[in-house]
Amino acid sequence: MPSVSAGNAVTGRAPGIGRWLALAALLIVLDQATKLYFNASFAYGQRVNVLPVFDFTLVYNRGAAFSFLASEAGWQRWLFTALGIVASVVIVWLLRRHAGQARFSLALALILGGALGNVIDRVAYGHVVDFLLFYWKDWQYPAFNVADIGITCGAILLVLDELLRARRSRSA
16 A cells, blocks of 8 residues: 555645645635624724733734834835745645645644735735734733634644654654
8 A cells, every 4th residue: 555645646646635725725714704803893902801811902913923024114014925925835835745744734734824814914904913912911922813823833733743753763
């Protein structure tokens, strides 16, 4: 029986890439639906307390993670859009080659969905819509969104996958 990573001899495509792309698409839909809801239901800067350490809010991020380069004149919109598109192309290429590696592919699918969710915002609005805010007393974590959750969980899974892969190779 051929290995999972061998691919389909008829189509030349790796098995299961469709499920990873579908997961990325589902994340994009969820991300965009929540952003549309908060854009329509909240005024900019409005906060609604949910828990003693968590609010819903509506803020816009013209930069990248932690508002990196947010105060620049606007060129960063296109830089981060281009980076998101390039990363997405690389991720799809990696998914085609490694679709049979579940943890690795799940990580890539989450990052892909998150990256494209934020690219859509940058193209459509010129900024990323954020609405989840965690804080404690005077400290607050920068607001984020569903796409950011996908990217973060995907990055954590990539690290975990690599650590487990290295552990397996050492014990082999």
